[in-house]
Amino acid sequence: MVGYDIVSERFDLSNRVVIITGAGQGIGRAFAQAFAAAGAIPVIAELKADAGESVAEGIRETGAQALAVATDVGDEQSTLALAAVVQERFGRIDGLINNAGIFSTIKMRSFSEIPLAEWNQIMHVNVTGVFLMTRAVAPMMKKQRFGRIINISSAAVTMGRSGYLHYIASKSALLGMSRSLAHELGGDGVTVNSLLPGATDTEVERATVSPEQRKAMLAMRSVSRAETPEDLVGTALFLASPDSAFLTGQSLTVDGGLTHL
Numbered sequence: 001m002v003g004y005d006i007v008s009e010r011f012d013l014s015n016r017v018v019i020i021t022g023a024g025q026g027i028g029r030a031f032a033q034a035f036a037a038a039g040a041i042p043v044i045a046e047l048k049a050d051a052g053e054s055v056a057e058g059i060r061e062t063g064a065q066a067l068a069v070a071t072d073v074g075d076e077q078s079t080l081a082l083a084a085v086v087q088e089r090f091g092r093i094d095g096l097i098n099n100a101g102i103f104s105t106i107k108m109r110s111f112s113e114i115p116l117a118e119w120n121q122i123m124h125v126n127v128t129g130v131f132l133m134t135r136a137v138a139p140m141m142k143k144q145r146f147g148r149i150i151n152i153s154s155a156a157v158t159m160g161r162s163g164y165l166h167y168i169a170s171k172s173a174l175l176g177m178s179r180s181l182a183h184e185l186g187g188d189g190v191t192v193n194s195l196l197p198g199a200t201d202t203e204v205e206r207a208t209v210s211p212e213q214r215k216a217m218l219a220m221r222s223v224s225r226a227e228t229p230e231d232l233v234g235t236a237l238f239l240a241s242p243d244s245a246f247l248t249g250q251s252l253t254v255d256g257g258l259t260h261l
């Protein structure tokens, strides 16, 4: 006889309620679709209400469940209202993917040219938004003695790329926040990890990687090809599952082996 329990249902996400912020497009949208396909119920918490609703509708058309709730992660009342709606509708909150961020709209420029207002806005949404969302869902997760929080950082923080210091600073903050929150919530069965995607191609056009940077990154990747949102979903599903219970405060880089923490 072994001295531990063998879990019979590995990676089972059936009916797990997972809030995914900023899931109206890009990586968040792929997460919402993948979680629904895995049997979970994604809650799309998106600033752009129409985009969020359209992702939820697309998922419901496949026969799966999904709910869209217009949310501004930088507004405390909005995050509390979201948690209340999800609690009332489903009676639980199993996961939170802090994916929303100011990213694809960023204009690359030297740190000396970043307007202070833009610096403050990025720190507010990308850092304070994670703080507020985590505070909004933590009471429910603690009560259930189960919760999975995944903070979407960026592999760019390991490289120290130039052109968007505010963004790099905001995504670096998430690594420390995940580690500290892991300690604060670990005793309640809630894990907190950071997922660091490499430069990932989505349906959204953007100018956050110069052609030269992109070429150099592709050449240096161990798996030398472009990254897509589908490359990230397996790690997110694992981090949200009961099987990742003993993994917390960690930083997982999914960038095809370009950087190594």
Ligand SMILES: NC(=O)c1ccc[n+]([C@@H]2O[C@H](COP(=O)([O-])OP(=O)(O)OC[C@H]3O[C@@H](n4cnc5c(N)ncnc54)[C@H](O)[C@@H]3O)[C@@H](O)[C@H]2O)c1
Pocket (backbone or CB within 6 Å): 021, 022, 023, 024, 025, 026, 027, 028, 045, 046, 047, 048, 071, 072, 073, 074, 098, 099, 100, 101, 102, 103, 104, 105, 125, 129, 152, 153, 154, 155, 156, 196, 197, 198, 199, 200, 201, 202, 204
């Ligand atoms: N795509 C990449 O190459 C890449 C690489 C590393 C990390 N990331 C991170 O992954 C996440 C998703 O990336 P993406 O490429 O899909 O970005 P994106 O810019 O295409 O999407 C971000 C989403 O967040 C939403 N959002 C912005 N502010 C919000 C707010 N206050 N409240 C709620 N929603 C808000 C936007 O409306 C949008 O739908 C971001 O956090 C990004 O920083 C992306």
